[in-house]
Amino acid sequence: MNSLAYQIIFYLFAAIIVGSAALVVISKNIIHSAFGLLFTFFGVAAIYVYLNADFIAVTQIVVYVGGILVLLLFGVMLTNKITQADLKTETLNPVPGLLITLSVLAMLLYTFYFRAKWVTVPVDQQLRGTVVEPIGIATMTTYVLPFEIVSIVLMVALLGAAYIARADRKVQTKEGK
Amino acid sequence: MEIGMTHYLALSAFMFTTGVIGVLTRRNAIVIFMSIELMLNAVNLSLVTFSHYLNDVQGQMLVFFVMTVAAAEAAVGLAIVISMFRNKQTINIDEINILKY
Amino acid sequence: MLNDLLLTLPITIATVWVLVLILCEAFVHNANLTRWLTAIGFAGIIASIFLIPSPEGYAYGTMLRTGTFTNFSNFIFAVSGLLVVSISDKYLEEEEINFGEYYIILFISTIGMMLMGSAANLSVIFIGLETMSVALYTLAGMLRKDVRSNEAAMKYFLLGSFATGFFLYGIALIYGATGELALPRIAASLQTNGVSTLFWIGLSLLMIGFLFKVSAVPFHQWTPDVYEGSPTTAAAFMSTGSKAAAFSSLIIVLSNISIALPNNAVLQTAFAYIAVATMAVGNITALTQDNLKRMLAYSSIAHAGYMLVGIAAGSNEGYSGVLYYALIYTLMNVGAFGVIAVLERHRTLTNASDYAGLFKQHPLLAGLMAVFMFSLAGLPPFGGFVGKYKVFAAAVEADLTWLAIVGVLASVVSVYYYLRVVIFMFMRDPEPAPQANANATGSFALVAIAVIVFLMGIFPTEVLKLADNAMKVALK
Numbered sequence: 001m002n003s004l005a006y007q008i009i010f011y012l013f014a015a016i017i018v019g020s021a022a023l024v025v026i027s028k029n030i031i032h033s034a035f036g037l038l039f040t041f042f043g044v045a046a047i048y049v050y051l052n053a054d055f056i057a058v059t060q061i062v063v064y065v066g067g068i069l070v071l072l073l074f075g076v077m078l079t080n081k082i083t084q085a086d087l088k089t090e091t092l093n094p095v096p097g098l099l100i101t102l103s104v105l106a107m108l109l110y111t112f113y114f115r116a117k118w119v120t121v122p123v124d125q126q127l128r129g130t131v132v133e134p135i136g137i138a139t140m141t142t143y144v145l146p147f148e149i150v151s152i153v154l155m156v157a158l159l160g161a162a163y164i165a166r167a168d169r170k171v172q173t174k175e176g177k
Numbered sequence: 178m179e180i181g182m183t184h185y186l187a188l189s190a191f192m193f194t195t196g197v198i199g200v201l202t203r204r205n206a207i208v209i210f211m212s213i214e215l216m217l218n219a220v221n222l223s224l225v226t227f228s229h230y231l232n233d234v235q236g237q238m239l240v241f242f243v244m245t246v247a248a249a250e251a252a253v254g255l256a257i258v259i260s261m262f263r264n265k266q267t268i269n270i271d272e273i274n275i276l277k278y
Numbered sequence: 279m280l281n282d283l284l285l286t287l288p289i290t291i292a293t294v295w296v297l298v299l300i301l302c303e304a305f306v307h308n309a310n311l312t313r314w315l316t317a318i319g320f321a322g323i324i325a326s327i328f329l330i331p332s333p334e335g336y337a338y339g340t341m342l343r344t345g346t347f348t349n350f351s352n353f354i355f356a357v358s359g360l361l362v363v364s365i366s367d368k369y370l371e372e373e374e375i376n377f378g379e380y381y382i383i384l385f386i387s388t389i390g391m392m393l394m395g396s397a398a399n400l401s402v403i404f405i406g407l408e409t410m411s412v413a414l415y416t417l418a419g420m421l422r423k424d425v426r427s428n429e430a431a432m433k434y435f436l437l438g439s440f441a442t443g444f445f446l447y448g449i450a451l452i453y454g455a456t457g458e459l460a461l462p463r464i465a466a467s468l469q470t471n472g473v474s475t476l477f478w479i480g481l482s483l484l485m486i487g488f489l490f491k492v493s494a495v496p497f498h499q500w501t502p503d504v505y506e507g508s509p510t511t512a513a514a515f516m517s518t519g520s521k522a523a524a525f526s527s528l529i530i531v532l533s534n535i536s537i538a539l540p541n542n543a544v545l546q547t548a549f550a551y552i553a554v555a556t557m558a559v560g561n562i563t564a565l566t567q568d569n570l571k572r573m574l575a576y577s578s579i580a581h582a583g584y585m586l587v588g589i590a591a592g593s594n595e596g597y598s599g600v601l602y603y604a605l606i607y608t609l610m611n612v613g614a615f616g617v618i619a620v621l622e623r624h625r626t627l628t629n630a631s632d633y634a635g636l637f638k639q640h641p642l643l644a645g646l647m648a649v650f651m652f653s654l655a656g657l658p659p660f661g662g663f664v665g666k667y668k669v670f671a672a673a674v675e676a677d678l679t680w681l682a683i684v685g686v687l688a689s690v691v692s693v694y695y696y697l698r699v700v701i702f703m704f705m706r707d708p709e710p711a712p713q714a715n716a717n718a719t720g721s722f723a724l725v726a727i728a729v730i731v732f733l734m735g736i737f738p739t740e741v742l743k744l745a746d747n748a749m750k751v752a753l754k
Contacts, residue, residue: 006180007180010180010184014184014188017188017192018188018191018192018195021191021192021195021196021215022195024195024199024208024211024212024215025195025196025198025199025202025203025208025212025215030205030207030208033208033211034211037211037214037215040192040215040218041218044192044218044221044222047185047188047222048222048225050180050185051185051225051226051228051229052229053225053228053229053237053240055237056221056225056237056240056241059241059244060221060244063244063245063247063248064214064218064244064247067248067251068214068247068248068251071251071252071255072207072210072211072214072251072255074255075207075210075254075255075258075259076207078259078262079207079258079259079262098198098201098202101194101197101198101201102194104194104197105190105191105194107479108190108479109187109190111475111476111479112183112186112187112190112476113183113187131234131237134234135234135237135238135241138234138235138238139238139241141339142338142339142341143235143238143341143401144338145282145338145341145342145402146238146242146341146399146401146402146405148293149389149393149402149405149406149409150241150242150245150246150405152293152296152386152389152409153245153246153249153405153408153409153412154245154248154249155296155300155386156249156383156386156387156409156412156413156416157248157249157250157252157253157412158252159300159379159382159383159386159416160253160256160379160383160412160413160415160416161252161253161255161256161416162256163377163379163383163416163420163422164253164256164257164259164260164416164419164420164422164431165255165256165259165260186454193443193447196443197443200436200440206432206436209436209440210436210439213436213439213440213443216440216443216447217442217443217446219447220443220446220447220449220450223447223450223451223454224450224453226454227450227453227454227457231454231457233457235401235453235458235459236450236453236459238401239400239401239404239449239453239459242401242404242405243404243446246404246405246408246412246442249408249412250408250412250435250439250442253412253415253416253435254415254435254436254439256416256419257415257419257428257431257432257435258432260419260422260428260431261425261428261429261431261432264422264423264424264425264428265425265428265429
């Protein structure tokens, strides 16, 4: 690809991410926030493609856009009465929070640009082509334990969510049923 | 010309900061959770960047686990929000304040 | 593979047992059966730790560390779980939440803790932390119809996920600075490549995550609200097991990194100041609390401060002191919460003044509560005293005498609010008689805890030796 076009597209996606992330935080309308998040997720997926993380990019779209965002939208719809114009949410004491976080950001950026001693490998050894195969191998060898445990996290989340959100049922006493 | 590693990291730091600001300033539980998702996405972006420049697949493995955990958290969070709403009719965390001194 | 499963036998047993529990609950629908099976599971874990202690080494590549440290920390988590299960049933029945899910989620939470206590890789610490936390968020919200429980779950969930964000960013930056996720290889990379600013930023972000979980100042604000709103028995579990897990993980990270950073004066000073702030805020705020659960929440912040003294010492002495302290704190705090759970009824009878004249009504419960209060205050001859002595001695040895003095002063302050409860129970007349009837398992467990707390105060050497060994062998 033409390297100039390559760069322009990168900055375009970066701008989309920054803008839509800001929309998530600034917008007073929660539906707008959700749509901001949608664009952020897509933008991040595009950046993953730049980083040769094809598999992660697809997973990003499937999990975040297809799963988490839909869940969040359900949450919005179930907890707001859409008919009332009650979707506006307030912001509170932004000044101290902004100051602290922006100073942390400044410190991070300073470190990235001037102080970092990167442990990187030469360009020709960076991850190239598809990474599905190494990821698959790692999943089944070195990372098999976390991979299995993650299923327990999902299970406890399902158990807990079902318990907390479902309708009432009869309580058991000492005598059983 | 190659896009440098710091560009990706700066982008990720911006996203993370945006998320932190959202958590600190917003008062709606779902918006706060969206901001937390922004933070997690920023972390994922950093991890994938490092993974690419280190020629090491471990970072991408961790991204998978972060995504799974984020999904689990979203499910639990939604359940909590709904049960709260059922009892209290609000998810505005300024109005959730019985537990004070 | 089979070898790895055997090396990490407690985790293997727990994971298999979770499936048994879920199938049993799904098909039999009997909460009492699930409770007994859960207790059997915890007993099985404890038995496997004693009968087949794992040798020193790594399992699953370099994912998990095995050996005495892991054995000791797994023992703490299993004990915490077993005790909480045994004090739970009466409280759950009274609050009408006697469902099998409670026990299953509690058991799964313990798996997360065991992973945290035996991790040798940052990704395992993260997943262990999340397994534990997701389970605890739901435990906090178990009283679904109670707004306070909802609120506790919501606060814990939002702040917990926020802290997880920092924790993960810390992991990401450490990964970027060293190119590794496995702790031993991170240490090796630091030794060869040197320590960069990026690593320090990553480490401090990681520490924010840990300090949140142990409820250290300034990341403590969630603690009283969550402990007060959650079911009392769940609060007992959160304040003991999850704290012990976060501390054991913290010890693993710090002791690995200290191989590369031998003179970590920065870390030591930072932890010393955080410990001072935590002890001061916890103890002073606890003085003003009437609600016993809030008082115990602030006291748990203060106890995190004492344990951070041991972390600040940064030596094996200090770390083994923290381990011992975590064990004894688990016992006495589950005991104190257990007495409250027995007496409490739909969120009444939770103020210290409600306990007036308890001794005349229920001498046994009053006596047990007095033992736990004395031990929490760190008075000899109870176990809490030995734990405090151990961490403060480690601080003195590490040239942090001022920190030990602050710690002793803080515990002197704490005597006031613990003794206030005892004075109410023994010296005041009962107004409305507190009605309590502990059932057999509950009172047996409480008596057993009190006896062990007492014994660990008088004959601490054997357990101390185990705690010392845990540090000596595991992390040189």
